[in-house]
Amino acid sequence: WLILYEQFSAASAEMGSVTADELRYAPLSKLKGTVRDVLPDLSIGDWLVEDELVARIIGEGGYQIVAYLDDESLGRIEVGDRGLFLADGGFGPNLSARVASIDKDASRTLNEGELASMFGGSVLVREKQGQLYPERAVYRVVLDVSEPPQIHQHRWRGAIAIAGQWEPPGLRFLR
Numbered sequence: 001w002l003i004l005y006e007q008f009s010a011a012s013a014e015m016g017s018v019t020a021d022e023l024r025y026a027p028l029s030k031l032k033g034t035v036r037d038v039l040p041d042l043s044i045g046d047w048l049v050e051d052e053l054v055a056r057i058i059g060e061g062g063y064q065i066v067a068y069l070d071d072e073s074l075g076r077i078e079v080g081d082r083g084l085f086l087a088d089g090g091f092g093p094n095l096s097a098r099v100a101s102i103d104k105d106a107s108r109t110l111n112e113g114e115l116a117s118m119f120g121g122s123v124l125v126r127e128k129q130g131q132l133y134p135e136r137a138v139y140r141v142v143l144d145v146s147e148p149p150q151i152h153q154h155r156w157r158g159a160i161a162i163a164g165q166w167e168p169p170g171l172r173f174l175r
Contacts, residue, residue, distance in 0.1 A: 033059040063145040065097050066112055067160045068123050068138040072172065074102070076164035083143050083162040088120075092156040097143035099162065106137040114157050121157065 038055040048054065065085050069077070077099060085095040110132040115121035124135040143160065 029057050031057050031059045033057045063095070063148055064100070065095070065143040065145060065160060066115075067141045067143065067162075068107065068110070068115060068134075069141055071106075071137050071139070072175070073164070074139050076167055077102070077141070077162050078164075081162050081164055083160050085143075085145075085156075085158055085160050087156045087158040092158060093149035095149060096146045097160075098146065099141060100144040101142045103140040105139075107134060107140050110134055110138075114155070 034057070036056050036058050039053070042054060065083070079099050079102060081099045083097045083099060085093075085097060087093060110116055110123055110125050113119060113132060115123050116125045116132050117123060118125065118127070123138055125132040126135060127133075141162075143162075
């Protein structure tokens with residue numbers, strides 16, 4: 001009876017460890033949405049590099065526009081200002097939006113690689129150990145899209161025009 005009880009205790013402890021590992025390694029997301037762009041070569045038992053992109057989760061909420069502004073332009077806009085997004089090459093929608101948030105601190109890294117100058121974007125960056133670091137102080141601005149686009153694609157790159165406060169054209173030169 002004692003031997004069986006010890007084996008049961010050992011199995012219970014191992015089950016507790018397996019359950020804890022299962023909870024620790026379970027895929028979790030803060031977003032509610034659809035999984036897209038799963039890594040095609042991924043299979044069970046593969047090793048992953050830290051921060052490797054495995055898949056994308058497309059949220060069920062509305063579309064958002066992410067832009068980066070320099071400190072000179074930042075002073076001219078505020079939350080609630082109107083904006084118009086125009087996709088590069090004309091192969092995307094023209095979207096009207098409103099400024100939802102403006103970061104108070106400059107971004108230390110650029111998380112949206114497609115906006116980097118080395119990939120055709122407008123943010124000057126330098127690359128170090130796989131991270132993109134902006135050359136100048138840039139601030140992340142998020143805009144909420146008013147009407148969802150008819151084209152169901154999850155990313156476009158383009159230009160955003162934000163209707164901010166007026167500034168005399170020569171003021172930048174004087175600064």
